[in-house]
Amino acid sequence: MTSIFKRIFFQRDPENVALDLLGTKLVRKFDLQIFEGMIVETEAYYGEKDPASRAYNGLKFYNKAMWSLPGNLFIYNVHKYWMFNIVAHYPNEVGAVLIRAVEPLTGIEEMMKNRQIDDIYQLTKGPGKLTIAFNIDNSLNEIDITSEKSRIHIVKYKTDFKIASSKRIGVKKDLKRNMRFFIDSNRYVSK
DNA sequence: AGGAAGATCTACT
DNA sequence: GTAGATCTTCCTA
Numbered sequence: 001m002t003s004i005f006k007r008i009f010f011q012r013d014p015e016n017v018a019l020d021l022l023g024t025k026l027v028r029k030f031d032l033q034i035f036e037g038m039i040v041e042t043e044a045y046y047g048e049k050d051p052a053s054r055a056y057n058g059l060k061f062y063n064k065a066m067w068s069l070p071g072n073l074f075i076y077n078v079h080k081y082w083m084f085n086i087v088a089h090y091p092n093e094v095g096a097v098l099i100r101a102v103e104p105l106t107g108i109e110e111m112m113k114n115r116q117i118d119d120i121y122q123l124t125k126g127p128g129k130l131t132i133a134f135n136i137d138n139s140l141n142e143i144d145i146t147s148e149k150s151r152i153h154i155v156k157y158k159t160d161f162k163i164a165s166s167k168r169i170g171v172k173k174d175l176k177r178n179m180r181f182f183i184d185s186n187r188y189v190s191k
Numbered sequence: 192a193g194g195a196a197g198a199t200c201t202a203c204t
Numbered sequence: 205g206t207a208g209a210t211c212t213t214c215c216t217a
Contacts, residue, residue, distance in 0.1 A: 043198070052198070062213060077212045079199045098198060128199050138212090170198050 004153040007146045010070035010088045014044035014095035017088035018181050025157035026102055030135040033110050037102030037124055037134070038157055041182040041189045043168045045085070047094030052171035055094045064142075066094050071146035075138045081128030082137050086145065086154075100127045100169070100180070103188040126190040161186075 005024070010017055021039050028035040045053040047066070054076060055066045065074035065087060074085040074096045089095035102124045104111055111123050111133035124130040131137065136152075145152045162185075165178035169191065182189045 045198075054198080057214090060214080076198090078197050080210045080212085081199055083198060085198090100198085126199070168198070172197095 002155040004148070004155055005071075005146065007069065007071040009154075010086060010146070011090060012070075012088065013090065014046060014088045014097055015177075015179065017086070018042040018044040018097045018179070019163065021086070021097060021099070021154065022163060022181060022183055023158040023161055025105065025155050026099065026134075027153045027155060028134045028136065029151040033135075034107055035111060035134045036106035037104050037130070039099055039101075039154075040103050040186045041099075041101035041180070043098040043100055043181070044088075044179045045096050045098065046175075047089070050175060051173035052168060052175070053095075066096050068142055069144065072142050072144050073140050073152070075131075075136070075141040077138065078128070082131040083127050084131050084134075084136050098127060099130065101125050101182070101188055101190045102130055103186065104133070121187055125188055 021042050024039050026037050026039055047055040050056060054063045062076055065072055068087055070087050070089055072087045074087050075082050084099045085096040088097045104123050112118050115123055115133050124133050143150055161183050164182055164184040166180045167174050167178060168180045
């Protein structure tokens with residue numbers, strides 16, 4: 001019996017949450033279907049002090065989830081695709097972790113249908129790809145994935161692997177520190 | 192109402 | 205490696 005991650009896990013510095021999400025399992029229920037994947041690549045984003053963050057220019061309607069409770073989802077659009085983020089920050093702060101790639105585990109046939117391809121290595125390698133594969137869109141914005149009632153959860157999975165880091169992908173003004181984290185030499189990491 | 196930007200992806204050379 | 209597609213949202217007028 002694996003238990004779902006609680007709010008306290010997400011109520012920390014986004015960098016630590018991004019690191020600790022590696023190797024965990026993303027569970028997504030959709031209709032009668034279950035999708036599961038191991039998170040293999042993440043990026044941490046902060047609030048007003050992070051020029052690459054969606055929160056950088058202040059509170060808007062579309063980004064208000066970043067100010068909401070840790071463990072909520074923050075979903076927004078870039079170039080036709082939906083970005084899947086989990087809100088992560090200390091109380092009264094702002095931040096989120098972008099899930100950039102997962103290794104598909106369950107529901108692979110259905111993911112292939114959603115993506116209209118049959119190459120397993122291309123299914124979920126990238127933030128826009130994985131949301132299509134997992135049937136995730138902005139209707140899920142700001143839902144609480146620490147609730148039992150939610151149809152999305154994070155549960156424990158693997159713990160033994162090597163972690164690597166880099167600059168965040170696709171951002172013009174990055175921070176000095178590396179804020180992208182991934183499981184070293186995993187085939188499902190993007191790029 | 193129109194333009195520009197963007198945490199992307201795909202197809203092509 | 206680069207160009208073009210595509211769409212949500214914001215900013216200016």
